Amino acid sequence: MTAPAIRLRELCKTYLVPEREAGTGAALRSLFHRRMRAVAAVDGLNFDLAPGEIVGFLGPNGAGKTTTLKMLAGLLHPTAGECRVLDHVPWKRERDFLRQITLVMGQRNQLVWDIPAADSFELNRAIYRLPVADYRRTLDELTGLLDLGPLLKVPVRNLSLGERMKCEVAAALLHRPQVVFLDEPTIGLDVTMQRRIRTFIAEYNHRYGATILLTSHYMADVEALCKRVIVIHHGRLLFDGDLADLVQQFTAHKTIVVQLEDCAADLHFYGELVDCSDGRFTLRVPKAETAHVTERLLADLPVIDLLVEDPPIEEVIDRVFTQETGRENLNTTPMERGQADKKDIQGYA
Amino acid sequence: MKLLLQIRHLLNLYVQQFKTTFATMVQYRASLVIWTISAVLEPLVYLIVWSTVSNGSGGSVGSYTAQGFAAYYIALMIVNQVTYTWIMYEYEYRVRQGYLSFALLRPVHPIHADIADNLSSKLITLPLVLIVAAVLALLFHPSAGLHAWALLAFLPALVLAFLVRFLIEWTLALAAFWTTRVSALNQVYFVLMLFLSGQIAPLGLFPPWLQTVAAVLPFRWMLGFPVELLVGRLTPLQSLEGLGVQAAWLVLSLLLVRVVWRAGVRVYSAVGA
Numbered sequence: 001m002t003a004p005a006i007r008l009r010e011l012c013k014t015y016l017v018p019e020r021e022a023g024t025g026a027a028l029r030s031l032f033h034r035r036m037r038a039v040a041a042v043d044g045l046n047f048d049l050a051p052g053e054i055v056g057f058l059g060p061n062g063a064g065k066t067t068t069l070k071m072l073a074g075l076l077h078p079t080a081g082e083c084r085v086l087d088h089v090p091w092k093r094e095r096d097f098l099r100q101i102t103l104v105m106g107q108r109n110q111l112v113w114d115i116p117a118a119d120s121f122e123l124n125r126a127i128y129r130l131p132v133a134d135y136r137r138t139l140d141e142l143t144g145l146l147d148l149g150p151l152l153k154v155p156v157r158n159l160s161l162g163e164r165m166k167c168e169v170a171a172a173l174l175h176r177p178q179v180v181f182l183d184e185p186t187i188g189l190d191v192t193m194q195r196r197i198r199t200f201i202a203e204y205n206h207r208y209g210a211t212i213l214l215t216s217h218y219m220a221d222v223e224a225l226c227k228r229v230i231v232i233h234h235g236r237l238l239f240d241g242d243l244a245d246l247v248q249q250f251t252a253h254k255t256i257v258v259q260l261e262d263c264a265a266d267l268h269f270y271g272e273l274v275d276c277s278d279g280r281f282t283l284r285v286p287k288a289e290t291a292h293v294t295e296r297l298l299a300d301l302p303v304i305d306l307l308v309e310d311p312p313i314e315e316v317i318d319r320v321f322t323q324e325t326g327r328e329n330l331n332t333t334p335m336e337r338g339q340a341d342k343k344d345i346q347g348y349a
Numbered sequence: 350m351k352l353l354l355q356i357r358h359l360l361n362l363y364v365q366q367f368k369t370t371f372a373t374m375v376q377y378r379a380s381l382v383i384w385t386i387s388a389v390l391e392p393l394v395y396l397i398v399w400s401t402v403s404n405g406s407g408g409s410v411g412s413y414t415a416q417g418f419a420a421y422y423i424a425l426m427i428v429n430q431v432t433y434t435w436i437m438y439e440y441e442y443r444v445r446q447g448y449l450s451f452a453l454l455r456p457v458h459p460i461h462a463d464i465a466d467n468l469s470s471k472l473i474t475l476p477l478v479l480i481v482a483a484v485l486a487l488l489f490h491p492s493a494g495l496h497a498w499a500l501l502a503f504l505p506a507l508v509l510a511f512l513v514r515f516l517i518e519w520t521l522a523l524a525a526f527w528t529t530r531v532s533a534l535n536q537v538y539f540v541l542m543l544f545l546s547g548q549i550a551p552l553g554l555f556p557p558w559l560q561t562v563a564a565v566l567p568f569r570w571m572l573g574f575p576v577e578l579l580v581g582r583l584t585p586l587q588s589l590e591g592l593g594v595q596a597a598w599l600v601l602s603l604l605l606v607r608v609v610w611r612a613g614v615r616v617y618s619a620v621g622a
Contacts, residue, residue, distance in 0.1 A: 070450075073454060074454075075450050075453055075454070077615065093453070093614075095456040095457075096456075098454060098455065098456035099456050102454070103450075103454055105450070108447065108448075108451075110448075110451045112369055112373060113373075114372070114373045114376050115369060115372045115373060119368065119369060119372060122365055122368075123365045123366065123369050125365070126358075126361045126362040126364070126365035126366075127362060127365075127456070127457050128455075128456065129358050
């Protein structure tokens, strides 16, 4: 088996945060005695990424995603534990290591503001010591994939947010890194641009076999790109596996959308009524009962249209996040999972 | 062989950074004028004040006549323009806005980009300052003993002064890793520079004990020494000794940069971006 591109073992990062109550008295006291609180941003993470994987890294705000990414990129020293990227210790910041990775942070610009992107690219070429031929070839490919053509000659400050993001991504990939960290790359972009970036990331991974670790709050990013997701919360691993499995594990319900003539009918016997507008009923039913309820609806009512859906993935993720302690590691056996689901249903109603 | 390649790559980096900063600078024409004016104004004020004092004190103060002060401060204007930095403000800004992360992700020491940026910014302002200096020379009739050997020694003295000043101010800029109150530190430094580098008064006018203090500290070697050399106030021996002291400060400041940068990165990494 090939060595993992990224490996984390019991990785921890604890910040010391000064703590103080409000008020002038407390402010004065803090001059003499500073109270510090230890915040465990990352608390014992373990996972491996094989070369060429695209993995989604999910978690609510403050879960420790950006902290983990920064440790992997060498920007932060871990407090404890071990992490290796391409067989280097990231925080040593060896030149060889830095030449093989990149970190793209959404909404942060590394491009020089007042000059055309092409000039910033030339600067990057000098920084990464890229041979001219390689650089031209990579630039051409990136220009094609991202449709950059006319944008390169325009000063960056005159580009729209989406165009700027495309150029930022290109700048970050000029040196063809083997490991790509993407921290919310599509944040703030319009739908079309998000799609474009997503397609690009998939294509880049396909062409160059780069290992990609992506954090995003847009489920569409994760759904489109990542077969595997890692979910963390409070700095701890909640889930590590296929996205499909995650949905399976955390949905106790399915949604049935029934189109009738109007909202007059009373459907509460069939399932929990979520919403009705213009005859379009949205019902939530326990997963196990879906077939049965659907059958009954079709038999009993003049159904114009019927649709069975998984709940939106945002809802699933939200449920994952709001699971509190006692269910910290969810890679449990099916038996335990079944028991847990039952508990969920009871809690949910 | 490998060293040669490294140097070539580094030179290429400097060239690219030069182009980048230059392209940015030419967009800010109004700022260029303002920067030139502020570069000129301070030495000009000292010049006028000291000339006035000199004329009112029977023609001279110490070994400086009004014309002597004129020569001194015109030279100071030029040397200051070559050696000054604004890097402390840069780093405060970068740390606060989180741009330092980009510098840390690059496989090259950030000081190179900073040096290139500094020098390239001066490519435009220095000629302007030289023009103003020429005009001031016409107005104030400076007098200085210009010697060929002094002019020869001036160039290395200027280069060393620039390097020492840049390296030390760069090291001080890294204080941004440890505190957000960098401005306070800047103020202390600028006051020391003001008095002990030969700005507010030529160091030759100070009492001997203060001159000794100034000789031990780095500030004179960043600014005052090349000025004194240029206007012919030093003997050949003093000039040679001075170059030696500058070289020593260069070695010291290189060491300082290395140590403080390493420590700073560790602290930055501990606290977070």
